Amino acid sequence: MASTADPSAQHYFLPNILHNQCLTSVKFISACFAGAVAGILGLQNWRGFALFAVSVLSTSFVMYAVNCKGKPSRYLPGGLGELVNPGQDNIFTFILVWTLFYGPYI
Secondary structure, eight states: OOOOSOGGGGGSOHHHHHHTHHHHHHHHHHHHHHHHHHHHHTOOTHHHHHHHHHHHHHHHHHIIIIISTTOHHHHOTTTHHHHHOOOHHHHHHHHHHHHHHHGGGO
16 A cells, blocks of 8 residues: 655545535636626726635635634645635636626726
């Protein structure tokens, strides 16, 4: 049986780590909705990015409280940092949807 060199990596159950893809999906959908709201409201500049930050923090808080039961390091290899990190692709998704919904209101 092969073992990993890092003993802390042995504490993670591989099917649960693979199931963490739903976390990526939730963050993606949150970024899409936040972009749509920012575009429909006609937010510009920092107000739109502030809405994105609020959506990331609120989504992270809900995942922290509901799914991780207050212990993200037990469920995620990166712990709280991985839970709060919006990801570069989600920022681009937010900007894309924001401009898509803002365009008709100019």
